[in-house]
Amino acid sequence: MFSPRVQKLIDELSKLPGIGPKTAQRLTFHLLKLPPEEALPLAHALIEVKETVRFCARCFNLTESELCSICADPTRDRSTLCVVEEPADIISLERTHEYRGLYHVLGGALSPIDGIGPQKLRLAELSERVRAEGIQEVIVATNPNMAGEATALYIAEELRPLVEAGTLRITRPAAGLPMGADLEYADEVTLSRALAGRREIR
Amino acid sequence: MGSRLFTTEALVIGSMRYREADRIITLYTRDRGKLSALAKGLRRTTSKVGGRLEPFGLVRVSLHSGRGSLYTVTGVETLRTFQGVRDELFRMEEGARLLAAVRNLFPVEEANPPVFNLLVRGVARLAGSASPRDAACVVLSTRLKLLAVLGYAPVVSGCARCGGTESLVGYSPELGGVVCLDCASRESAAYFMLTRGALASLGSLISNPLAELDELEVDDRTLAEVEQVVTQTLAHHGH
Numbered sequence: 001m002f003s004p005r006v007q008k009l010i011d012e013l014s015k016l017p018g019i020g021p022k023t024a025q026r027l028t029f030h031l032l033k034l035p036p037e038e039a040l041p042l043a044h045a046l047i048e049v050k051e052t053v054r055f056c057a058r059c060f061n062l063t064e065s066e067l068c069s070i071c072a073d074p075t076r077d078r079s080t081l082c083v084v085e086e087p088a089d090i091i092s093l094e095r096t097h098e099y100r101g102l103y104h105v106l107g108g109a110l111s112p113i114d115g116i117g118p119q120k121l122r123l124a125e126l127s128e129r130v131r132a133e134g135i136q137e138v139i140v141a142t143n144p145n146m147a148g149e150a151t152a153l154y155i156a157e158e159l160r161p162l163v164e165a166g167t168l169r170i171t172r173p174a175a176g177l178p179m180g181a182d183l184e185y186a187d188e189v190t191l192s193r194a195l196a197g198r199r200e201i202r
Numbered sequence: 203m204g205s206r207l208f209t210t211e212a213l214v215i216g217s218m219r220y221r222e223a224d225r226i227i228t229l230y231t232r233d234r235g236k237l238s239a240l241a242k243g244l245r246r247t248t249s250k251v252g253g254r255l256e257p258f259g260l261v262r263v264s265l266h267s268g269r270g271s272l273y274t275v276t277g278v279e280t281l282r283t284f285q286g287v288r289d290e291l292f293r294m295e296e297g298a299r300l301l302a303a304v305r306n307l308f309p310v311e312e313a314n315p316p317v318f319n320l321l322v323r324g325v326a327r328l329a330g331s332a333s334p335r336d337a338a339c340v341v342l343s344t345r346l347k348l349l350a351v352l353g354y355a356p357v358v359s360g361c362a363r364c365g366g367t368e369s370l371v372g373y374s375p376e377l378g379g380v381v382c383l384d385c386a387s388r389e390s391a392a393y394f395m396l397t398r399g400a401l402a403s404l405g406s407l408i409s410n411p412l413a414e415l416d417e418l419e420v421d422d423r424t425l426a427e428v429e430q431v432v433t434q435t436l437a438h439h440g441h
Contacts, residue, residue: 018221112298113216113257146217146257146288153291178247188280189253 006032058129060105060122062087070094070103077101079136083126083155085109085143093141101139104129109147110154116147118154127158130168137169144175144193209264210234211281213321214257215301219245227255227275229263230304230321235312239265239273254278258287258297258325271310282322286329296341297328303345306440307352317351320344327412338425339415343407345432350408354378354439356431358405361385372396375434380404400427 002010006028014024031039055061056068063069070076070090080101084090090103106121118124130138140155142148152172162168176194177186186194215236216228223245228238244252254261255278264277287293304321308314324344331337349355357379360367369383374393380401381393396404403424410418420428 112295113301144253146294149288150291150294153289153294157291181248185250187250187253187278189256189259189283189285192283 055105059103060087060107060125061090061103075100078133080139081130081133081135081137082139082141084141085148085151089141099139101137106142106151109142110151111147112150113146121151123154123158126155130159130162135168137171140170140172206267207264207276208233209262209277211318212261212263213318213325214255214259214261215304215321217255217257223249225255226272228305230308230318231263231313232315232318233313235314235317236304236308236310237265237273238271238310239263239275241275251275251278254280256283256288257301258284258329260284260322260325282326284325284329287325290337292334293328293331293337296331296334296337297325300324300328300341300344303348303436307348307436314351317348320347320351323412327415332416335420335422335425336416338429339407339418339420340412342425342428342432343410343412343415345436346404346408347412349432349435349439352439354435355408356380356404356435358401358408370396370401373431373434375431375438378435378438394430396427396431397424399424400431404428404431 001007009031010021010024010028013019013027014021019027031042052064053062054064056063056071057066058071059068061068061070065072077100081104082093082099082101083104083106084093085106085108087105090105093099093103104122104126106123106126108116108121110116110118110121129135138155138159140152142151156170159168159170163170174197175190176197177183177190183191210231210233212229212231214227215230218226218228220226220240223243225241225244226238227241228236230236241251241255243249244255246252255275259280260282262279262281263275265273266276267273287297300321304317308317321344324340327340328337331340346355356373360380361370361382362374362377362379363381363385366382366384370380371383372381372386372393372395373379374381374391376391377393380396386393399421403418403420406418407415407428
């Protein structure tokens with residue numbers, strides 16, 4: 001129906017998440033209508049990002065050099081390591097301005113239900129880093145869902161010898177009520193976690 | 203036409219990320235069997251249902267049937283969280299086998315209340331399992347009982363081909379039961395060898411109630427053999 005090159009663009013766009021064939025077609029025609037100076041920056045940006053952005057050699061965050069800006073920053077606290085599933089999670093945590101330590105990106109979470117085992121994640125690299133870099137606290141900030149919980153349990157098990165030797169502390173961010181929410185609408189699982197992790201008002 | 207909205211008890215048997223913040227949840231419902239439903243915005247921190255639709259959760263869920271075969275979740279109430287399953291890695295791993303069996307074995311939207319009850323009892327018993335071996339027994343037994351509900355239970359009382367009860371030596375997924383030495387050597391159907399212990403345990407796991415499994419004495423080798431029987435039987439009948 002379309003010329004082969006147009007069809008190719010539609011096909012490529014429809015591979016993107018959340019983009020169906022109809023939307024891909026609309027985007028394609030929009031791009032075709034644009035003057036070159038408006039359409040080509042997208043192509044250049046795509047090429048640039050694929051050619052220059054890679055994973056940080058230490059924490060597997062996204063970076064344009066050997067180490068990411070966080071690993072390369074000498075003012076960060078090198079005794080604390082926060083484990084996250086995806087690079088996007090680092091952005092969320094950085095926005096809090098509460099955390100000054102380093103990160104480790106797993107690239108996903110263990111999911112027995114979906115057949116995602118430890119070897120598909122950067123768990124061996126984590127163990128090695130914790131031992132080699134003399135980390136004193138590991139904060140397991142995987143998502144509070146089943147896969148994230150499974151991952152947290154696995155990490156705790158892997159690093160147990162260090163905890164027993166008294167050289168490492170493993171923690172998990174508190175689970176609780178979102179700020180600004182009504183107690184009335186909280187789900188039971190979150191609410192019971194929030195109660196279990198309650199703390200004294202000073 | 204009846205109402206397009208209905209409410210039923212359901213166990214969450216699967217969950218898949220969908221679009222930006224949604225999930226597609228697979229449920230085994232008491233009233234309509236297995237079905238999938240879209241839970242919109244579930245992954246956002248402001249979602250009211252996020253914590254309620256985690257795998258292994260028992261819920262009362264309101265579903266709206268929209269276009270196509272996919273339902274939309276409009277309300278969820280937790281009945282049991284079975285948090286115990288999620289507190290230990292070994293329970294989660296065994297539980298994953300049970301949920302996978304349910305996902306693969308049953309057709310979409312075919313109500314089967316005995317299956318629902320069995321599944322809930324199995325998950326409840328798993329949540330309180332004491333050891334990896336206990337958890338493995340619970341899940342093997344539940345999977346065998348699910349096969350039994352469908353009429354696919356492995357025949358263990360005698361040879362699946364000749365009915366003889368002497369020198370039973372192996373298991374044939376194709377014949378759906380144990381086979382004796384004579385039939386095994388004559389029969390062209392594939393089979394694999396079973397130890398005496400595995401044969402006995404297989405029978406007990408099918409017929410003993412879930413609550414009495416802790417009295418069963420099995421070793422890891424026996425469990426591995428029974429696992430093979432269950433896996434291959436499920437593979438033979440899975441959809």
